[in-house]
Amino acid sequence: MRKIAIVGFKGGIGKTTTCVNLGDALARRGHRVLLIDTDTQANLAISLGITGFKKSLSDVLVRKATAEECIVPARKNLDLLPSNLGLFKAQQRMVLEMAREEIFEELFVGLNSYDYHLIDCAPSLSLLTINSVVYVDEVFIPVSMELLATSGAQQFMNYLKDIARTLGQTAQIRLLIPTMYDPRRRVSKQVINLLQDLGPRITKPIRVDTQLSEAPGYGKTIYEYAPRSRGAIDYARLTEVVANMPPMS
């Protein structure tokens, strides 16, 4: 089972969009995929058109329910462990626990019937984000075409090194995924150049596509909303790369 967190300190870089559309494309290829939402905004559920779930990750964190009980089916081969605003209070309680960075490892141990876990993270440094990077083996960082997003990616990489020093092993940053790429804009080329110096592998960019920003409003993935769009083509290409990556060393 591959465990991947999609992270980034900068807001609005395409974390949720990548989680939804990479997740659905992997599921369409026949892999069993679980999406886990660790952001209080609960944008995974909104983007997939899922409402009315009774239990969520915050119930798991306060031991009111097991992770398995909170899972809702999203699409064929695609399940969701949703979040809600209750996650904030639950996170405050995590601060007071022993081994508070390894709570996910303990609580998600029963979720091993999947081929992939994809975790959507909030745009901030929090115990939930730390738990995510300790729990997974691989980290992907979307980088939108803004200079502040490049410094956000750099900051996150530095922080991951800090966590590795204090807590022992953590995940490897395996991909930087350029998003909202527009070849007509000067800043797009500037950002791609800056990414070359950071180290991890850089995928071909996800081009800017308004249909990607419209799909969440209808609760649809890009393959359902606009299957022949640039967004659908680019995320299908990314999925091909992800599915064929060599195993972790």
Added chain:
Amino acid sequence: MRKIAIVGFKGGIGKTTTCVNLGDALARRGHRVLLIDTDTQANLAISLGITGFKKSLSDVLVRKATAEECIVPARKNLDLLPSNLGLFKAQQRMVLEMAREEIFEELFVGLNSYDYHLIDCAPSLSLLTINSVVYVDEVFIPVSMELLATSGAQQFMNYLKDIARTLGQTAQIRLLIPTMYDPRRRVSKQVINLLQDLGPRITKPIRVDTQLSEAPGYGKTIYEYAPRSRGAIDYARLTEVVANMPPMS
């Protein structure tokens, strides 16, 4: 002295851009303005081209320095109380303090020689965000032209009501500021329609302008980088509205 927090759960909606360009425009009108960065990304300092500061908000929170000692001059009439990654650890310690929601009120009491305090918040629910909305009197929420940003604004408004119930008085949401508005796109009109139902006053939109996204990379405000651009015109218009708002009831 007016104390205003620029907030929003959704990432990438224009919080930092609004803080920088509203702050500089108020300063250019002769008001004494202090920008306070409560986001670990420290994007206010980057956007203003300020590097090499020794102290920041995290030193204030752990009582290593007073707020006054950490202030750096940014432009004429414009000062900055910067942040850094150390804010994360400082925030963890806040959780364990008494009256942890009112720490800013205690620590910023000496900063009263300004006409405006503008606080840039991180895109997340955290003790720093709660402290910000307890400390200020007014809250502005930028809303970018994405459906997830409208649900983010709604979520924040609901949460502010929760805080008011538990902690007594908190700030009033006085403005919703549409950002990245592009009249050619269908979703722009959809979002503006959805905002009408939320309640607070909606300003004229800040139009999409790539020069707004280029300026931070050069450490410049929009008036320095592109004074005749759409971005400069729209933020100057917003500043006119903010400077002439009736006092709080």
